[in-house]
Every structure is written in C-alpha cells, then in structure tokens.
Amino acid sequence: MGNILNIVERDLRRLWNYKLFIFTETLTFLVQIFIYAYILSFLIDPAELNYTQFYAAGVMILTLWSFGMWAAWEIVDERSEGIIDYHLTLPVSRAEYVIGRMIGGGIRTLIYSVPLIFIFLFVTGLESIWNLLSVFGLLILFAFGVTGMGIIIGSSTMEHSKLNFILGLIDAFIIRLSTVYYPESAMQYWMKFVSRINPLTHAADALRWGLGLPNSSITLYAILFLVVFSIIFIGVAIRLLAKRMEGGLAT
Amino acid sequence: MNNMLAVIERDLQNFLKYKYWIGVLLLTNIADLLIMAANFSNLVTFGAGTFNYLLFFAPGLAVLSLFGATFIMGIEVSGERQSQQIYYLLSLPIDRFQFTVARAFAGAIRSMVFCIPLLIIAFVMLGVPSFLTVLLIIFCLFTLAIGLTSLSIALATAIMSTRRYQLARGIVSMYLMFASTVFYPYQAGGVPILAQIPILNVVAELNPLSYGANLLRSLLDPVQYGEVQLLDVLGLIGFTIIMVYLGLFFYNRFTRIA
Numbered sequence: 200m201g202n203i204l205n206i207v208e209r210d211l212r213r214l215w216n217y218k219l220f221i222f223t224e225t226l227t228f229l230v231q232i233f234i235y236a237y238i239l240s241f242l243i244d245p246a247e248l249n250y251t252q253f254y255a256a257g258v259m260i261l262t263l264w265s266f267g268m269w270a271a272w273e274i275v276d277e278r279s280e281g282i283i284d285y286h287l288t289l290p291v292s293r294a295e296y297v298i299g300r301m302i303g304g305g306i307r308t309l310i311y312s313v314p315l316i317f318i319f320l321f322v323t324g325l326e327s328i329w330n331l332l333s334v335f336g337l338l339i340l341f342a343f344g345v346t347g348m349g350i351i352i353g354s355s356t357m358e359h360s361k362l363n364f365i366l367g368l369i370d371a372f373i374i375r376l377s378t379v380y381y382p383e384s385a386m387q388y389w390m391k392f393v394s395r396i397n398p399l400t401h402a403a404d405a406l407r408w409g410l411g412l413p414n415s416s417i418t419l420y421a422i423l424f425l426v427v428f429s430i431i432f433i434g435v436a437i438r439l440l441a442k443r444m445e446g447g448l449a450t
Numbered sequence: 451m452n453n454m455l456a457v458i459e460r461d462l463q464n465f466l467k468y469k470y471w472i473g474v475l476l477l478t479n480i481a482d483l484l485i486m487a488a489n490f491s492n493l494v495t496f497g498a499g500t501f502n503y504l505l506f507f508a509p510g511l512a513v514l515s516l517f518g519a520t521f522i523m524g525i526e527v528s529g530e531r532q533s534q535q536i537y538y539l540l541s542l543p544i545d546r547f548q549f550t551v552a553r554a555f556a557g558a559i560r561s562m563v564f565c566i567p568l569l570i571i572a573f574v575m576l577g578v579p580s581f582l583t584v585l586l587i588i589f590c591l592f593t594l595a596i597g598l599t600s601l602s603i604a605l606a607t608a609i610m611s612t613r614r615y616q617l618a619r620g621i622v623s624m625y626l627m628f629a630s631t632v633f634y635p636y637q638a639g640g641v642p643i644l645a646q647i648p649i650l651n652v653v654a655e656l657n658p659l660s661y662g663a664n665l666l667r668s669l670l671d672p673v674q675y676g677e678v679q680l681l682d683v684l685g686l687i688g689f690t691i692i693m694v695y696l697g698l699f700f701y702n703r704f705t706r707i708a
Contacts, residue, residue, distance in 0.1 A: 238634045244495040360470045367474030375485040385492040
C-alpha cells in the first residue's frame with residue numbers, strides 16, 4: 200500500500216509538468232463554450248434546445264476524456280525516454296506500480312477538471328445538487344476508465360506518430376458518433392446505434408441529467424455501461440501495462 | 451530557379467513523412483463534414499429550411515483543411531531548428547530569399563494537394579462550377595495557402611522557445627478557426643449571426659480564413675451567399691503580401707542568428 204501511495208505521490212508532484220497542455224485544453228474549453236457553441240446556438244430555436252448548455256456539458260466530458268487520454272502520451276514518452284526502465288529498478292511490484300499510476304492519473308484528471316467544472320456550472324446552472332452528486336461517482340469512474348484506455352493505447356506503441364494516428368482516429372469517430380455535440384435525435388439510424396455503444400454518449404447524458412438540463416435522462420443501461428466500460432478498461436490496463444513492462448521495454 | 455525547385459522538391463518529398471498525420475487530419479475533416487455537420491444540420495431551425503448548415507460548412511471545411519496543412523510547414527521549420535538540421539540547410543549554396551520563398555511555395559502546394567479531396571466534396575455538394583470558376587477558386591486558395599504557410603514560418607522563426615512557439619501556434623490557430631466565418635455565417639438572410647457578437651464581429655472581418663471561406667462560398671453559390679466582396683479579395687491579397695514579407699523577414703533574421 201505504501202508503494203502505491205509513493206507512485207501516486209510522484210504522479211501528483213508532476214501535476215504542473217504539463218502546463219502548456221493544461222493551458223491549451225482550458226483555452227479550448229472556454230473558446231468552444233463561449234464562442235463556438237454560443238454563436239452556433241443562434242441557428243437553433245432556443246425553445247427546442249439551449250445549445251450552449253447542451254454543448255457545455257458535452258465539452259466537460261470531452262475535457263475529462265482529453266485529460267484521461269493524456270496518459271497515452273505520458274506512457275509513450277516515458278517508454279521512449281527509458282524512464283520506465285528506471286522505475287522498474289525500484290523495489291515496487293509491477294501491480295503496485297501500475298495501480299499507482301492509474302490512481303495518480305485519475306486524480307490528476309479530476310484536479311485539472313475542477314476549475315473548469317465551476318466555469319461550466321456557471322453556464323449550465325444546476326437544478327439539484329443531489330442529482331449531480333449522484334452522477335459524480337459515475338463520472339469519476341469514467342475518468343479512471345478513460346485513463347485506463349489511454350494506458351492501453353500508450354502501451355501498444357512507442358512511436359509518437361503512430362500514437363498520434365491512433366488517438367486521432369479514435370477522436371475522429373468516437374467523439375463525433377456520440378451525443379457530446381448533438382442529441383441522438385439529430386443522428387441517422389446507424390449513428391444512433393454506434394452512439395448507444397459509446398461511453399462518451401452515456402457520460403454526457405448522465406452529466407446532463409445530473410444538471411437537470413431539459414429532455415435529459417439516465418437509464419440503467421447507461422449506468423451499467425459506464426461501470427462495465429470503466430472496470431474492463433481499468434482491469435485490462437493494469438494487466439497489459441504490467442505485462443508489457445516485464446523483461447524491459449526494448450522493442 | 452533550379453535551387454528553388456530543389457527546395458520545393460525536397461519539401462514535397464518530406465510531406466510523405468507526415469503520412470499518419472495527414473491521414474488523421476483528412477479523416478477528421480471528412481468526419482467533421484459527413485458526421486458532425488450533417489448531424490448538426492438536422493438541429494438547425496434558422497432560416498426555416500432556406501439555410502442548410504451542411505452546405506454552408508462544406509466550403510468552410512475545405513479552407514479549414516488548407517489551414518491545417520499549411521501549419522505543418524511551421525512545425526517542420528521548428529523541428530529543423532530543434533534538431534539543428536537548419537545548419538545543414540544554411541550550408542547549402544542557396545540564396546536565403548529563394549530558399550524562404552521556395553519553402554512558402556512548397557507549403558502552399560502541399561496544402562493544396564491536401565485540400566483537394568475536401569474541395570471535390572464541396573463541389574459535389576454545392577454543384578460543380580465552371581472551368582473558369584474552378585481556376586479562380588484554385589487561385590484564391592493557393593494565395594491563401596502561401597499567406598498561411600508564410601504565417602506559420604514566421605511564427606516558427608520569430609519565437610525561439612519551442613514551448614512558446616507551441617503556445618503561440620495554439621492561440622493563433624484558435625483565433626483563425628473560431629473567430630472566422632468557417633463555422634458560422636457573419637449574417638444570413640439579413641439576420642446577423644456572428645455580426646451580433648461585439649469585438650468578434652470586427653475580428654472576424656480581419657481573419658484570412660474568413661476571406662477564403664467567403665470567397666469560396668460566393669464563387670460556388672453566388673445566389674445563396676452573394677457575389678464576391680471586394681473586402682474579401684483585398685483582405686486576402688493584403689494578408690498574403692504582409693505574411694510573405696513577415697515570413698521572409700523572420701526567417702532571414704532567424705538564419706542570421708542561427
């Protein structure tokens with residue numbers, strides 16, 4: 200347990216190592232809500248949909264997603280720079296190391312997101328604090344699941360260009376085929392189907408329900424989906440990273 | 451002239467080094483149009499059926515893709531500085547002026563190649579224009595591409611710190627994309643959209659991506675988007691001249707420092 204805490208502490212000490220990334224993400228978050236979504240909302244009848252509020256909730260989930268996925272870049276950087284090799288020389292078991300990294304990454308994602316959550320609440324308002332708190336646990340689990348996904352992707356390649364390609368491909372389709380940017384009612388049939396098996400859809404819908412945005416709902420299927428998604432990705436990430444590290448990381 | 455051709459040839463060959471990046475950028479752009487804009491279009495109630503967001507966005511996306519590809523040149527120049535390859539390039543028997551202009555041209559050609567698939571999609575969606583209009587469109591986009599490539603070179607050579615360069619690139623990219631008419635109309639059917647946002651309405655009129663998107667829309671569908679505006683033509687030419695000058699100035703200054 201002490202070893203896990205040491206690894207988590209190390210990750211948290213490096214909280215502000217990626218200032219540029221945090222600044223860019225924050226700026227993107229603000230520009231997307233206060234400029235992009237705000238202007239686009241003039242094209243939609245507000246009686247049908249308050250697009251700025253709808254979009255803000257989606258972008259909040261996307262920000263959690265981006266911060267979680269950053270784990271992939273970190274893993275690739277550390278692998279290519281040999282930092283993981285150094286870590287392996289420490290008297291820490293593989294499982295402790297990976298669990299520690301996972302918890303550290305998840306907590307960092309949450310810390311990065313807290314200031315943005317306040318800005319976001321300013322835009323969306325809040326109907327019931329209890330509803331929001333009830334989905335908060337689910338969103339924390341989602342953040343850990345995405346971090347796990349980032350670790351799996353980061354463990355699968357050592358090349359930045361390939362990682363860029365994989366993450367770009369995932370972003371191009373997973374984000375656009377979810378309800379982050381538009382409600383499911385706007386999608387064609389095949390897109391609706393993909394959207395239902397997309398964790399971003401369920402996370403965004405859960406957050407909208409937590410905020411009490413009009414026409415939002417949460418189903419048992421969505422809750423189960425997010426729980427299963429997160430558990431699977433956390434589990435696979437722990438096993439995969441521990442396995443990949445075994446015997447060094449030379450390719 | 452041969453020297454310039456050699457530089458252009460080298461940069462065109464180098465473009466293939468970014469095959470993953472190009473692939474992702476192209477896929478993202480296509481997904482932006484065929485998934486994102488198509489879905490968003492179903493939500494739009496503005497204009498009571500006369501305003502089609504998907505058709506509006508298609509030319510804007512072609513301009514956006516051109517912009518994305520031009521900035522690769524800046525990243526490349528910044529990378530050459532980091533890897534110190536710049537010293538090798540400076541040792542070549544090529545005039546600095548020719549070298550810089552050739553790089554801007556190469557960047558513009560690369561961007562045009564990248565932009566063509568999205569331009570074809572825009573043609574298919576809005577109707578294939580006449581041969582003369584196609585030539586005009588290519589001329590406008592090429593002019594814009596030279597300006598944007600020069601801007602990316604100027605940024606990469608004016609700012610010495612890599613971190614600061616990345617930051618500046620991010621901020622400039624955000625300004626060019628979101629404070630322009632690429633995603634939203636300035637006004638549609640006499641109703642102000644972007645025009646009703648203070649400050650942004652002025653900033654958007656000083657944005658090269660707005661000039662490119664407006665020109666492309668007017669050339670492709672003058673009935674819907676109006677005739678070509680003089681402001682867009684002059685703005686585009688002015689931007690490109692200024693950026694080529696700044697690109698030359700900063701690259702030259704940078705090579706002297708290097």
